[in-house]
Amino acid sequence: MRMETRLANASFTNVENRDAIKTYNRLTLTELEDLAPGFNWTELLLDLGYPILK
Amino acid sequence: MEDITVEQVRRLVEQASNNTSAKDSSLDWKIGQFYRVGMDTDSINRQGIEPLQGELRLIDNMTTAADVQKVSAHLLSYYIVDPFFSFFACTDSKNSKMMIATLYQSGLGLPDRDYYLRTDNESAKTREDYLKFVTRMFVLLGDSSRTPQEMLKRS
Numbered sequence: 002m003r004m005e006t007r008l009a010n011a012s013f014t015n016v017e018n019r020d021a022i023k024t025y026n027r028l029t030l031t032e033l034e035d036l037a038p039g040f041n042w043t044e045l046l047l048d049l050g051y052p053i054l055k
Numbered sequence: 056m057e058d059i060t061v062e063q064v065r066r067l068v069e070q071a072s073n074n075t076s077a078k079d080s081s082l083d084w085k086i087g088q089f090y091r092v093g094m095d096t097d098s099i100n101r102q103g104i105e106p107l108q109g110e111l112r113l114i115d116n117m118t119t120a121a122d123v124q125k126v127s128a129h130l131l132s133y134y135i136v137d138p139f140f141s142f143f144a145c146t147d148s149k150n151s152k153m154m155i156a157t158l159y160q161s162g163l164g165l166p167d168r169d170y171y172l173r174t175d176n177e178s179a180k181t182r183e184d185y186l187k188f189v190t191r192m193f194v195l196l197g198d199s200s201r202t203p204q205e206m207l208k209r210s
Contacts, residue, residue, distance in 0.1 A: 002182070002185075002186060005162065005163055005164060005165075005171060006171045006172070008139070008160075008162045008163055009163055009167075009168040009170070009171035009172055010168070010171075010172065011160075012160045012163065012167070012168040013160060013168075014167075014168060014169070015167055015169075018160075021148060025148055025149065027147070027149075027155070033158075039120075040124060041121070041124060044124065044128075045124065045128050045142070048125070048128035048129070048132065049128060049131065049132045049142070050132070051156070
């Protein structure tokens with residue numbers, strides 16, 4: 002419950018979710034890695050069988 | 056409209072599953088297999104949680120953040136289960152000719168953030184019921200009823 006509440010805290014509201022501008026944040030893989038360095042995005046793509054396009 | 060669509064899909068799926076001459080791996084064969092597996096509630100009930108054991112073990116054996124990532128990727132790719140976020144291909148809303156990789160928030164068992172953050176009595180009751188539900192799921196998955204309850208107290 003604590004984990005989900007933290008996720009909830011970080012989540013957009015339903016209204017924000019309908020905001021096409023707010024939810025459009027196109028990034029390159031490198032930009033994503035800089036934005037969220039705690040997660041190994043390259044490895045995720047490899048695990049899912051996708052090509053790595055930096 | 057939805058009624059008509061559902062009815063049409065049912066007819067297509069039943070036709071496929073009745074098509075005994077469908078070649079292995081053909082579309083009809085795949086649809087038929089999938090449908091029959093889902094409809095075979097006797098086998099489903101007999102097998103219980105057995106088919107899930109491998110995945111449950113993967114989850115049990117996680118110790119590091121890297122393990123959590125590995126297992127999430129596995130759940131995402133095999134079952135489209137998205138414990139922390141969703142990841143899928145979607146049309147680029149600024150360029151409809153392009154399909155792009157899309158990340159989207161996810162991971163909540165209740166419908167949206169408000170269910171976790173609202174402080175009124177009704178929402179608090181919903182969260183209590185949710186905890187009971189999760190406890191029941193753990194018990195159905197083989198935990199003793201004490202274990203999940205103690206765990207939930209700590210969570």
